[in-house]
Amino acid sequence: MVDRFPVVLRGYDKEKVDAAFDATQESLNRAQQTLASMREQIAADDDRILQLQAQLQEEKNKKPEGNTFASLGANAQQMLASAEQTSAELLERAKQDASSTRISAQAQAETLINNAKLDAKHIVDDANAKATSILQNATNQAKSVTTSANEDAAQLRDRTAKDVAEQRQTVELELSNAREEHNKKLASERSTQEREIADMKAEATRKVAELRKSANDEIAKLKSDSNDQIEAALAEANKKLADVREQVSKMMTEAQRKASEITDTAKAKAQEITDEAEVSRTTTMSQVNAEVEQIRKDIAAQQDEATKKVNELLAHLEESRAAAKKEADELVSQAKTTREEADTYAAAKRQEADEQAAQIVRKAGEDADAQVEERRAAAQSELDGLSKHITELQQREAAITQRVSELKAMFSQAFAGFAFGGPAAQPASQPAPQDQSQPGQTDEPVAPVPLPVVNPVPGEADAPTEVEADAEASHSQHGEHESEEGEEPTQAIPQNQNH
Incomplete structure (x- = not known):
């Protein structure tokens, strides 16, 4: 990129130009990295959404159980909140990066234009001074020749x-x-x-x-x-x-x-x-x-x-x-x-x-105009590129927002017919007498299937999910019944159905 600027006498400082272009290139690289990370995050979100859709379809095909639906509803709510928070953070970060990139590009463009104007002014002043010196030397030489001729005469x-x-x-x-x-x-x-x-x-x-x-x-x-x-x-x-x-x-x-x-x-x-x-x-x-x-x-x-x-x-x-x-x-x-x-x-x-x-004077003016025009074109090109990048980020933001809205609508439609923590779940929690005498039945309760969390919120990544907490509570209750009563185990009821 620096090769576009020829090195001439009294031209731009090559080190400053290189530093300016390096800073601009670094800003563009950061924006590209941010965009790439956002694309990766969106792809990961799409994969998680597909997994959730598959799990939802699988749960729908299974026998309705109050504990599973309650756990699935809490996990879905947590997933929606986490996805919404992640999308909001990504959008805010993209807006901040775009704003800082735009401000930096405008400042660099103004700096380049001001430097070009100052350099053009210096070139014109030097040309005027040189022209004045040449005229003065010619006048002095003419006076000297005339004086010499008069003395000779x-x-x-x-x-x-x-x-x-x-x-x-x-x-x-x-x-x-x-x-x-x-x-x-x-x-x-x-x-x-x-x-x-x-x-x-x-x-x-x-x-x-x-x-x-x-x-x-x-x-x-x-x-x-x-x-x-x-x-x-x-x-x-x-x-x-x-x-x-x-x-x-x-x-x-x-x-x-x-x-x-x-x-x-x-x-x-x-x-x-x-x-x-x-x-x-x-x-x-x-x-x-x-x-x-x-x-x-x-x-x-x-x-x-x-x-x-x-x-x-x-x-x-x-x-x-x-x-x-x-x-x-x-x-x-x-x-x-x-x-x-x-x-x-x-x-x-x-x-x-x-x-x-x-x-x-004419050549200095042409060189100054050419350099100013070249700097203006370069700055305009960078501004156009940044504007295009910002437009792409805005489009990506709109797409993410639309995707989140679609996910919300999809989850709302998917869980609209389910009852979480109601009376219908009570018979399922009572053990049947005839089932206790059936051979081949396991004594341990069925643990709910843990669902993966999409984009966990920072600070909560190590905290157990509600489904995992229900499973641990069931295991602990089952251990207590075996140690105290010595009777046949009963099915564990999750403690936080109303979550």
Whole structure:
């Protein structure tokens, strides 16, 4: 019976369940034993009734004798009283056993149902606590992932800003070195031409226009992005553009100033050379022309070299800015991707936790309902069995009652025509004179036949019956007559005929 209950975690206590079923089984065994004993007693009563019927029929066929009928009437009354008392005791005992069995079964059923309800409540509470813990862990994990992503994005932004600052310092240092070198070279120049200055202005204007266009394009592109890091990059680009514009303006002003100085110096020197040439034109013309040509070549070479340096610096600046912008875009994209992945992971974990919690709660409810239903079905089955057993006992009680009534009616009908202890019994007690001289007649009186007692009442089992008492009295009287008178014995008359 215990095998019907599987052993699971946090289930019923196996020892208590075994004890409950053992107690129920013991109660059923006691009820079955009581029923078996009642059946045996009823069978014995039926046998005794058959014996009594046979003895009654035999006594009816015999010659009516007052002593025998009187003894038989007293024995029948005692038998009826004993049978009625035994049946009443059996019925009372069966009622008590049925009542105690019913009360015990109801108490056990209520205990099982209450235990099942408590276990179901514990299971549901544990499931709710587990679901809450899972949700809390998922929320904490999502917060941790989000915090980690934000920290990674902040670190990437700081690293990008640091790299941009380092690159800006490097560019500024290179520009400063280039300016110093250019200033030194411009200081060493002795002359320049207006055409070269105009070319430099045009080139500078073109580069400024290109830088302005590039900056405007970059500003327009950066304006579409609302990220803080992009705005910082935009501000940095604007700052760089302003620095470049300022540097170009300073370079233009310095170039114009130095060009004016060089022009003035060149004009003064040219005037001096012209004056000297006028003095010694014939002797120094070739030398002056050679020097002027050499100076022009040197200035052109220096100008070309300076232009090349400026172009290289501008190209390097453009590459650095493009690389910084690309890296910043990559970092921003990576940060966005990381944040999206973190949000997706957190949402997935939260959904998974919700599903697990719902599944745990649903499974706990189903298990609790199944266990409660199983316990209720088992208790109901036991109650049905006990009710059926009680019904059988009640039917047996009704059958015993009916049987006793039939026995009473049968004995009443059987002894309705007999007279116990009346005057009709007196002639039979007188000895006939002619019978005393008949040969072969025994001297001892005829003892009444003892009848068995059906289900003697406790405490009276060892007491002699009325028939046995009559027989003993007859024997004692017969002994007295033989010892005192020495005459022929007479038939003994029972002393308790009126019993």
